[in-house]
Amino acid sequence: MINYKRGVLVVIASVIAQSYVTTAALSAGHEPSMVGHEPPTAEAPDTRVVADFPEPIKQAMLQRMRRNLTDIQRIQAALGEGNFDQAAEVAEFSLGVSSLGPHNARQAPYMPSAMKELGMTMHKASSQLALVAQTGDMQESVRELAKVTGYCVACHASYRAK
Numbered sequence: 001m002i003n004y005k006r007g008v009l010v011v012i013a014s015v016i017a018q019s020y021v022t023t024a025a026l027s028a029g030h031e032p033s034m035v036g037h038e039p040p041t042a043e044a045p046d047t048r049v050v051a052d053f054p055e056p057i058k059q060a061m062l063q064r065m066r067r068n069l070t071d072i073q074r075i076q077a078a079l080g081e082g083n084f085d086q087a088a089e090v091a092e093f094s095l096g097v098s099s100l101g102p103h104n105a106r107q108a109p110y111m112p113s114a115m116k117e118l119g120m121t122m123h124k125a126s127s128q129l130a131l132v133a134q135t136g137d138m139q140e141s142v143r144e145l146a147k148v149t150g151y152c153v154a155c156h157a158s159y160r161a162k
């Protein structure tokens with residue numbers, strides 16, 4: 001009797017879970033089959049193109065990447081405080097076109113040209129964010145920030161370091 005009840009509960013729970021997953025999938029614009037218990041990437045084959053950097057350049061690149069993430073966090077924190085000038089400063093001088101330096105020139109020869117372009121587009125988008133942030137428009141600033149992080153996501157989806 002107890003086992004039977006438990007079985008019913010499990011069935012009900014799984015029906016609820018399934019309908020939740022389906023609803024979430026549909027509202028996200030995906031086919032339900034793309035949503036499982038694991039994130040889709042966990043089982044998907046890794047089709048990213050490999051950029052074969054020499055080890056010291058790879059380490060410098062990854063260090064710069066970690067700084068990129070710090071920059072995004074600093075921009076978000078500044079926007080959260082309503083400090084548009086601070087957000088613009090980080091967006092231009094730490095992540096934007098003004099931040100380009102010798103490390104970019106050292107990495108460039110090892111990157112496929114589309115990857116290089118994506119990197120440059122990301123830096124330019126950050127400079128654009130700096131301009132928009134200075135107008136003090138929160139919604140536009142967040143929109144521009146999402147474009148910047150969109151380029152982070154796009155590159156990570158397509159490329160990896162050997």
Ligand code: HEC
Pocket residue numbers: 051062063065066068069070072115116118119120122148149151152153155156159160161162
């Ligand atoms: C032009 C391509 C490109 C862009 C744009 C890019 N990344 Fe990366 N990023 C990489 C690659 C390649 C790796 C190494 C991934 C791998 O080998 O699995 C990486 C790794 C990282 C890592 C891991 C660092 C570590 O120590 O392992 C972080 C964090 C990161 N990126 C943050 C960002 C953020 C934040 C942005 C946007 C502001 C960004 N990246 C934009 C290519 C890019």
